[in-house]
Amino acid sequence: MCFKVIQKHIARKNSYRVYTIRQIEPAHAVTELNERFKEHGVGYQFESGEIIRVDSRFLHAEAVKPTLALLRDKDFEGANEEFLKAHEHYRHGRYKECLVEALKAFESTMKTICTLRDWPTSPTDTAKNLIATCMSNGLFPAYFDSQFSSIRSLLENGIPTLRNKNGGHGQGTSPFAVPEYLARYTLNLTATTILFLVEAHQATK
Template sequence: MISFFLIRLGNTFYGQAMALPNLYSRRKRLSSGDVPDVYTHDKIATTVRISLFKTMNRAIGEAGASGFEVWKCVKEVLLEDLGVYRLTERDGRSEEDVETYFSHTAEIDRALDVIELWHAFLIVEISQDRLTRTYKPMQNAVETINARLKESGIGFAIEDGNIMEKSTEFTHVEMTVPALRVLSEKRFAGANEEFRKAHDAYKVGDYKDCISNCLKAFESVMKSIADEQKWGLDPNATAKALINALLDNDYIPAFMQTQFGSLRTFLESGIPTVRNKTSGHGQGAEPVEVPKALAAYQLHQTAAVIVFLAEL
């Protein structure tokens, strides 16, 4: 009934199809330009959390999965990871406990954990009976969750089952998402793991590790390309040697090298240099502080270069 209702509304959001009902209040906000243009990463309002939980719970039922099993598994992981015996004072049914914890108690990082766990365990439940269960409701729920987070100005989104932080909508849509799509290819499995580690490190504030994994992902992509092209490079080749191979073997066409006269300099002095100066070597007597802005820049630069090289 709800799905039919949403379809009848003909949903639009920022000019695009979306998974939120096109209600009068929403149309009024959009027409007046009352939409957030800066993302927040430190708070999710209770009202938004309640809406998100309803979306997750509805998807379980529509997928034909067991809500009891999904929320039981989510609760068990949370209890063990938090090191507590109960999520709420009442300590009742798993669904009720997780809902109360998610909607009213959990810090933002833990609330995002709940979303990731819901996604992971729902996949497990659906995969156990593909005759009567379907992934489509889960995929629709992900679209709804992302749309609601975006509408509320909350800088996170679910990408391939993981929570990703968004700095701006442009960099997320034009850089991060295409990079993740490219890295999902089997040939880039190693780089995919490293790029995700960079994102995870960024989320928890470990900006040195973020930058270090950016370089690893960058190098892994170039090594995968070199292996495919059978250039016979040393498996331990440095970033500079890999960049030289891309250019010397005309993987990056000569006309592009001429057009972008500083391309070699940019590649050589971009990701590798930032990593070397901030996280690649010993810190010396004074610890090196890596600002969040630099880590974000490095993530975006790495994503852009990965997409550029893959599209060639």
């Protein structure tokens, strides 16, 4: 209600300022509110006089929440920690670190599945090697055979490629910034991929 008053009444007059501990313009007050929401992972923003969600309701309900529920299993403790770290980095605007933790969560999920099924892996295995192990040992149903190459390509060229090209290697002489939309896309892609892997694991035990 305070910010509705600020936006609808004070901001229109242009001659008023908001007085807190320090003097601040109405537009800057709204910006600071939204930054604080983001920093603390509230998931809402004040826009056009209303409090709205900044994430996709559908993606959150169908991908992120189910993934977090599955990763709460003690067997996936490592992947869960990394996935939560990726979200924390995203909330604080550390988008390169977000990509790195997203890939770690993806790889840890596959390593856990391989360990639970006694499939041999190496501590140095990359995402590509882990995907190959999961596929060669029949993690996915037999009727996926015709789509084998498509599924493999999707998994290999999704999260690992995003991380390698944007957050996983040296940036050279010129610093580059990972945009927020790319970090958000990577988080959503990681959630759906982990959900796919764990549900496939549970369905073929």
